[in-house]
Amino acid sequence: MTSDRTHGKGSEVHGIFQKIAGYYDRMNFVMTLGRHQKWCREVAARVAPPEGGQLLDLATGTGVIALEAARRYPTVKVTGADFSEEMLDRAREKPGAGAVSWQHADATELPFEDESFDGITEGYLLRNVADLDRVLREQHRVLKPGSRLVILETCPPSGLVEPLVKWGMRVIVPLLGQVVARDRKSYTYLESSTRAFESPQSVARALHGLGFRDIGWRKKFFGTNVILWATKAS
Ligand SMILES: C[S@@+](CC[C@H](N)C(=O)[O-])C[C@H]1O[C@@H](n2cnc3c(N)ncnc32)[C@H](O)[C@@H]1O
Numbered sequence: 001m002t003s004d005r006t007h008g009k010g011s012e013v014h015g016i017f018q019k020i021a022g023y024y025d026r027m028n029f030v031m032t033l034g035r036h037q038k039w040c041r042e043v044a045a046r047v048a049p050p051e052g053g054q055l056l057d058l059a060t061g062t063g064v065i066a067l068e069a070a071r072r073y074p075t076v077k078v079t080g081a082d083f084s085e086e087m088l089d090r091a092r093e094k095p096g097a098g099a100v101s102w103q104h105a106d107a108t109e110l111p112f113e114d115e116s117f118d119g120i121t122e123g124y125l126l127r128n129v130a131d132l133d134r135v136l137r138e139q140h141r142v143l144k145p146g147s148r149l150v151i152l153e154t155c156p157p158s159g160l161v162e163p164l165v166k167w168g169m170r171v172i173v174p175l176l177g178q179v180v181a182r183d184r185k186s187y188t189y190l191e192s193s194t195r196a197f198e199s200p201q202s203v204a205r206a207l208h209g210l211g212f213r214d215i216g217w218r219k220k221f222f223g224t225n226v227i228l229w230a231t232k233a234s
Helices: 008-031 036-047 064-072 085-092 132-142 162-181 184-195 200-210
Strands: 054-058 077-082 100-104 117-123 143-154 212-220 225-232
Touching: 008 036, 008 085, 008 162, 008 184, 036 064, 036 117, 036 143, 036 225, 054 064, 064 077, 064 100, 064 117, 077 085, 085 100, 117 132, 132 143, 132 200, 143 200, 162 184, 200 212, 200 225
Parallel strands: 054 077, 054 117, 077 100, 117 143
Antiparallel strands: 143 225, 212 225
């Protein structure tokens, strides 16, 4: 069987995250002026799994959301899943990592039973996948009815700040990539993937079509990032 990880966009994305794992947290801190951690805290707070429940943090990367969730919900079993072993290795080294179960998984084909989680969180997964519907359908499948999905994503710029944000993404982000990480190419990918990404309205439409309800979102940081939430209909 083939998967998006081994072909096309999935393979390119996998290669980028294997390569940038060592400086991912540092670059994120610089690019968001330290706000990423705060957004991850909000994502963990909004998912609100029940006591003793099971939470999946998909595309966990270096585990920032998973670790926030494990700290916040000590009785919940938190799984941090990603298809990049290099990113997972960074997560495993962090303080508190023992409270999370780290697992290799491809978001296009999740290795979990139907309705096995009481909540799902994810940060910056959707813009990296070729088939948005397929990835959201997989999450709907493994989520229990009545449970929440909370998504942190970058957002295509709009409104008055659009020209300034576009300039920043095109010029400043690759420059930071070069200076902080000595890797301009990977961060040029970030700029192009964000510009090509769907608006929160169109992600919300896709979620509604799959059977999610109570959908909402809040934009962050001049509209460049967004936190979306949705509940699987009971
Ligand atoms: C930008 S990082 C975000 C990490 C973390 N969620 C955060 O907020 O810092 C995106 C992560 O998505 C993972 N990823 C991308 N496509 C994936 C897929 N198809 N299956 C699993 N993980 C994927 C990458 O390996 C990477 O670790």
